[in-house]
Amino acid sequence: MFARSLQQSQRLVLAPLLVGLIALGGVTPVAAKRSAGEPAVAIDPVRLGEQQTQLYRVGALITASRGPCADILAIVTLPLDCPWQSVRVVNEDFSPEVADVAYRDLPGGGVRQMMVSIPRLPAGVEARALVTCEVTIHLVNPPEEAAAALLSIPRRPPTALKRFVGPSPMIEARNSRLRRLAESVLADAESVGKEPDDWGRVEALYEHVLSTIDYAEGPDTSALTTLDDGIADCHGRSALFVGLCRAIGVPARLVWVHDHCYPEFWLERATGGDEFGGEWFPAESAGTPAFGGMPIARTVLQRGDSFRVPERPRERLRYASDYLTGRPLPGGGKPRVKYVREIVEE
Template sequence: MSCSPRLRSTYLTAAAALLAALLTAALPRAALAQLKEAEPETEGVVFGEPAVGRFKVGAEITASRGAVKNIRAMVAVPLECAEQEVRIAEEEFSSEVDSVEYRMLNGDGARQMVINIPFLAAGATARAVVTYDVTTRPVLPPEDDQAAAYKIPEKPDRRLRRYLTASPYIESRHGTVRKLHREALAEADEDLSDWQRVELLYDKMLETIEYIEGDDKSALQTLRDGNADCHGRSAVFIALCRSAGVPARVVWVNNHCYAEFYLEDEAGEGRWFPAESAGSRAFGEMPLARVILQKGDSFTVPERRRDKLRYATDFMIGTPMPGSGQPKAKYIREQL
């Protein structure tokens, strides 16, 4: 017997809900936690064909200078986000490792693996390594009519305001940045959309800053030198965006970084759009699917509350036993 589209939809919805409930009940706690975190908002963003691979992250801690207790090592792991799905494939924990926990920083900007080792005997090595299955999708640009409808948010919430202020290496309030922002938009037609205005800022960065491989530079130092690598160019574009009231942040990928800016559609729904800082010009899109590690440029880690970090770096603390010294850490980050 055939059924109407409405009834068919009802049956399918009920079946899907039942299947989800059964799967949830059967999942181990760790896998369930991963599913709960993987709820990205993807409406309005178009993705390309996914790239699937494995990424290994972890640490080896050696008590090379004598016994140590209460070791706590922190390692950034691939980030679950709208364009990337992350699942644990393999875990390798030596007997010295008491527990491995996960925590988010800045709400959703970085995910850390926290390795706890109560005691490590002199000369011993503890190992905690996790291999992830990572599926990353390139971001395709919106159609012209869609792009023209996006607006700079008029009332950014608290979550967004952190991406409108100065941060380590991004001096968005400095006079030099504000001057370049004004220059970029000085001859902008009044009819230009907000998307086009942000694009003018992006093109101004490309025009002003020559790409040269080198050490990481701040936005201000990059503007003074007139050249930088992906980090400095991203910092300049982000600083220009923030100066213009556009939320923007750094996206950290394996051996590279680029920028993201935030605009809202006519319904007030916000979207993050990438902008490449090296190689071919790519505004509002990211044609290459790279493993994403963190999003943001001003992190606070509980163990380092006095420090504002542009990247949640690998870090370790521990208490040497009398007559001992700090242990040696080897951090593992490898794309397989």
């Protein structure tokens, strides 16, 4: 049985559900190292600003309210380590019904998940699997003008980033309308004064989205729907900006944070000689504009907008949502779940 501390997980004895997942290469024990799935280029330390720390609790409360059930597998998204955010587990709260816990990263990176196995849950009993993380977040400053001028749109994106230049759920990157709009915006930018550098070209796309798409709370919309409606929330604005970036070959994706999402884009920079590296740059999609930096400390949950989850093989997901499976025992029903995702006030 899993020891109650994740730090003492040297001898995990995994329940059948998790054993099967490991056999398929879909899950790694808690102590295993993660793979980022993309070029490992650290953010320029000069661009890291003020540091803030939050306690963030995630998990699931699972109840056999309809009668006894078994073979429960709960999947919960955890805060994500990234160049400007570090995550440390500081407290675990697992009820006795929880047999095993393991972590995994989805292929390609961008999502960290906790896998919770409950072999049997008696009628009326609530199982608890909660993890509190200490999340240290740096504000991110945009690059200096001289440094930004050296960045360029990659002629050939690294293999691991090619999925961020094509279409994904709700981002119709290959649609001709987006391509024509992006070209029109860049042509307008070049007609007023000197021709912009690649940083300026991406910034022109960003400014066009913010100036032409009104902000309003509402349902998530795709890039094309946002373009048609002329109004959207943070998701719609982000999707349109990402779609325009991809239409001209700039790798871009969504970043999902607590109660919000925003876009980020990738530009290439020379690292010496004939070698090139690159970096992701965030942009704010609501409130005060911020291009190339992030002035607000938010807990990052996922980076990306096209995920494959082993338990849902036929679906391509823009967000790897929390997930629960379980089977009713005779006289019982399927379990009910309440997911927990909250900032903990100290």
